[in-house]
Amino acid sequence: MSADMTAAYAPLLRRIHWATAVLFIAAVLIGFYCGLQPAGTSPRRELLEVHKSLGMTLLFLSVLRLMVRAATRVPPEPSSFGALVRLAARLNHVTLYLILFAMPLTGYAFSSAGGYSLKYFWTFSWPRLVSGNPEIAHAGEVAHDTLAYVVYVAVALHIAATIWHAWVVRDGTLARMWPRSGDSER
Ligand code: HEM
Ligand code: HEM
Numbered sequence: 703m704s705a706d707m708t709a710a711y712a713p714l715l716r717r718i719h720w721a722t723a724v725l726f727i728a729a730v731l732i733g734f735y736c737g738l739q740p741a742g743t744s745p746r747r748e749l750l751e752v753h754k755s756l757g758m759t760l761l762f763l764s765v766l767r768l769m770v771r772a773a774t775r776v777p778p779e780p781s782s783f784g785a786l787v788r789l790a791a792r793l794n795h796v797t798l799y800l801i802l803f804a805m806p807l808t809g810y811a812f813s814s815a816g817g818y819s820l821k822y823f824w825t826f827s828w829p830r831l832v833s834g835n836p837e838i839a840h841a842g843e844v845a846h847d848t849l850a851y852v853v854y855v856a857v858a859l860h861i862a863a864t865i866w867h868a869w870v871v872r873d874g875t876l877a878r879m880w881p882r883s884g885d886s887e888r
Contacts, residue, residue: 709777709778709780709878710777710877710878710879710880710882711774711776711777711878711879712770712774712775713881714770714774715767715770715771715774716879716880716881717881718763718766718767718770719767719879720879720881721763722760722763722764722767722802725756725759725760725763726756726760726802726857727857728756729753729756729757729760730850730853730854730857732749732750732752732753732756733753733850734850735749736749736750736753737847737850750819751819751821751823751824752823754809754813754819754820754821754822755821755822755823757805757806757809757810758806758810758822758828760802760805760806761802761803761806761807761810764799764802764803764806767802768799777878779791780873780874780875780878782871782873783873790863791863794856794859794860794863797852797856798856798857798860801849801852801853801856804845804849805846805849805850805853808842808843808845808846808849809842809846810828810831811831811832811838811842812838812839812840812841812842812843812845812846813842814830814831814832814833814838815832815833815834815835815836815837815838815839815842816836816839816842816843817830817833817834817839864876
């Protein structure tokens with residue numbers, strides 16, 4: 703095993719990454735489906751509550767993630783990465799981190815301002831930060847729906863790059879994020 707293959711992100715960061723991956727992809731699929739349905743219909747109403755709740759969960763998970771990232775050692779990029787691949791990977795990761803905050807915040811803003819439901823999984827409601835402000839509601843919705851295209855492209859490139867590294871280059875990039883035995887010791 704090369705030195706690159708033993709370098710890995712902190713165990714907690716890897717766990718949060720995969721929890722994020724599952725919740726994020728579910729939120730995107732539900733959001734996409736809801737975007738195609740007419741407002742006020744069922745199951746759009748119920749699914750949107752799940753979508754918003756997943757989105758708010760992702761917001762908190764991302765705050766925790768950045769704290770864990772700042773407090774732990776981030777492995778240097780594999781030496782197989784040339785300057786261009788390194789730049790592409792960094793750009794992709796920064797975009798994904800920005801999205802992890804921009805999507806929940808624009809969603810929260812437009813649901814707050816538009817007077818839409820802000821219930822968390824049929825329990826409590828998040829505080830309405832701004833209310834009854836059609837300009838903010840409109841701007842937030844346009845931003846959320848426009849950024850959705852950035853999401854589709856960035857996540858597709860991210861998954862394609864992982865497949866390329868795992869099956870074509872075989873440089874152990876996936877192993878840096880993969881859960882492994884002995885995680886609890888470190
Ligand atoms: C990581 C978090 C989130 C992601 C990735 C995400 C992604 C998406 C996507 C891809 C769509 C479909 C857009 C379209 O087809 O036009 C959508 C729609 C929507 N999202 Fe989110 N979203 C997130 C968080 C939130 C949050 C926190 C809220 C509200 C509190 C929210 C409220 C909505 C609403 C109401 C729609 C339907 C919009 C429409 O029909 O125009 N989203 N979201
Ligand atoms: C099936 C889905 C996914 C796979 C196979 C995957 C795979 C990976 C791998 C292998 C890495 C390590 C890259 C490296 O060491 O340079 C990574 C990093 C990362 N992934 Fe994913 N990922 C997936 C989904 C997602 C999703 C949905 C997001 C966020 C929206 C995401 C955000 C990130 C970020 C921000 C990093 C950089 C980590 C850091 O430096 O802190 N991933 N991913």
